[in-house]
Amino acid sequence: MLIMKEIEGVLHFEDVALPAVAEQFATPCYVYSKAAITANWQAFSEQLPAPHKICFAVKANSNLAVLQVLAELGAGFDVVSGGEIARVLRAGGKARDIVFSGVAKSDAEIRYALSQGIGQFNVESDAELERISEIATGMGLTAQISLRVNPDVDAKTHPYIATGLEDNKFGIPMQDALATYLRAAKLPGISIVGADCHIGSQLTELAPFLAALERMLALVDTLAEHDIQLRHIDMGGGLGVTYSDEQPPQVAAYIQAMLARLEDYPHLALYLEPGRAIVANAGVLLTRVEYLKFNGHKHFIMVDAGMNDLLRPALYQAHHDIVNVDCHSKAASITGDVVGPVCETGDFLGQNRTLKVQAGDLLAVKSAGAYGFTMSSNYNTRPKPAEVMIAGAQMHLVRARETLEDVWRGETLIPNEAKA
Numbered sequence: 001m002l003i004m005k006e007i008e009g010v011l012h013f014e015d016v017a018l019p020a021v022a023e024q025f026a027t028p029c030y031v032y033s034k035a036a037i038t039a040n041w042q043a044f045s046e047q048l049p050a051p052h053k054i055c056f057a058v059k060a061n062s063n064l065a066v067l068q069v070l071a072e073l074g075a076g077f078d079v080v081s082g083g084e085i086a087r088v089l090r091a092g093g094k095a096r097d098i099v100f101s102g103v104a105k106s107d108a109e110i111r112y113a114l115s116q117g118i119g120q121f122n123v124e125s126d127a128e129l130e131r132i133s134e135i136a137t138g139m140g141l142t143a144q145i146s147l148r149v150n151p152d153v154d155a156k157t158h159p160y161i162a163t164g165l166e167d168n169k170f171g172i173p174m175q176d177a178l179a180t181y182l183r184a185a186k187l188p189g190i191s192i193v194g195a196d197c198h199i200g201s202q203l204t205e206l207a208p209f210l211a212a213l214e215r216m217l218a219l220v221d222t223l224a225e226h227d228i229q230l231r232h233i234d235m236g237g238g239l240g241v242t243y244s245d246e247q248p249p250q251v252a253a254y255i256q257a258m259l260a261r262l263e264d265y266p267h268l269a270l271y272l273e274p275g276r277a278i279v280a281n282a283g284v285l286l287t288r289v290e291y292l293k294f295n296g297h298k299h300f301i302m303v304d305a306g307m308n309d310l311l312r313p314a315l316y317q318a319h320h321d322i323v324n325v326d327c328h329s330k331a332a333s334i335t336g337d338v339v340g341p342v343c344e345t346g347d348f349l350g351q352n353r354t355l356k357v358q359a360g361d362l363l364a365v366k367s368a369g370a371y372g373f374t375m376s377s378n379y380n381t382r383p384k385p386a387e388v389m390i391a392g393a394q395m396h397l398v399r400a401r402e403t404l405e406d407v408w409r410g411e412t413l414i415p416n417e418a419k420a
């Protein structure tokens with residue numbers, strides 16, 4: 001949906017002019033649209049009614065207000081830490097709608113998850129399975145589990161965000177899955193409910209999803225032969241979005257292709273764990289141009305947001321469109337790198353961009369709603385940016401900009417030796 005629009009030459013998010021957000025909350029600042037999150041969610045939920053389930057991948061954007069919007073829409077949640085469970089509950093999500101993924105769940109996290117009554121664990125190794133069994137039994141509880149299986153499918157995405165290949169650390173190798181299920185069936189405190197996979201992120205083709213589904217269904221068949229009946233199959237997240245010219249499958253086509261294949265399995269519910277597809281294009285990072293610099297052969301557009309605020313370009317050479325919020329800027333056109341204040345050569349938000357821009361201008365880094373704030377850090381003692389949710393004509397500050405006190409909270413000076 002069109003959430004960012006030009007009105008009288010100025011970019012707006014819903015009904016709010018982006019300069020008004022910068023004026024009130026300063027920059028750098030993440031801005032999200034409630035209407036866009038809602039529309040993106042509904043594109044999934046319309047295709048996948050209960051008993052199917054959509055579990056938003058909290059790692060993509062874990063702001064409490066974002067989780068609140070989704071919880072109110074009836075979302076389930078995919079989490080990877082005790083902290084993410086706590087966030088979902090704090091935002092009004094239900095424990096039974098949580099699936100808990102992650103390769104190194106600690107004792108404390110497993111205990112916490114069980115005590116809260118989360119829906120299920122996506123178990124990633126034999127050792128984890130045994131640990132969950134032991135803890136659940138000790139607590140007098142039964143853990144509902146899926147095994148996260150690694151289907152060894154090439155997701156055809158950036159190697160850092162491919163997760164379903166043999167060499168990746170995630171999940172249980174397909175060839176070992178039956179043996180692990182058979183063990184799980186005998187372990188106390190364990191109830192098998194499903195099978196899970198997640199092959200990677202920012203996928204722009206259907207074929208890898210369907211290849212993974214085939215392999216998962218072959219496993220479902222094998223398990224049935226061993227009297228292990230699953231209630232659902234969880235195909236993870238991974239649907240890509242358009243950052244520049246990618247053309248990922250439409251949500252409806254993606255879901256219908258899988259549901260069509262599942263027609264022969266009427267007893268199986270389909271679970272999905274989308275993150276990026278729900279929030280990426282529902283957010284921008286607003287940043288102010290501090291200086292322009294020309295070093296004799298190259299232009300730099302120096303802005304007040306850096307790799308600590310938005311890591312994706314530095315980490316994955318990811319592309320985010322960057323636009324001047326003033327659509328009819330009279331400034332001269334410059335082609336150069338949009339760089340941040342962080343002391344790293346890799347600190348760029350965009351390379352070789354052509355923009356009409358001058359110092360003081362406000363820029364919007366697009367598609368920044370997923371893996372933006374959640375991957376931010378305090379590197380270079382930079383307080384994390386504010387986060388603002390737009391709802392119609394209203395602006396809600398949903399995370400205040402950090403102060404320096406926030407940044408060094410918990411640090412202490414050592415006693416002065418002379419006085420000690």
Ligand SMILES: Cc1ncc(COP(=O)(O)O)c(C=O)c1O
Nearest residue numbers: 057198201237238273274275276
């Ligand atoms: C287990 C799991 N589920 C879901 C997701 C969400 O992926 P995406 O944001 O690509 O939809 C991820 C992240 O890649 C993940 O690791």
Ligand SMILES: N[C@@H](CCCC[NH3+])C(=O)O
Nearest residue numbers: 161163201202312370371
């Ligand atoms: N952090 C990645 C996505 C990986 C998700 C984790 N499995 C990104 O920004 O694209």
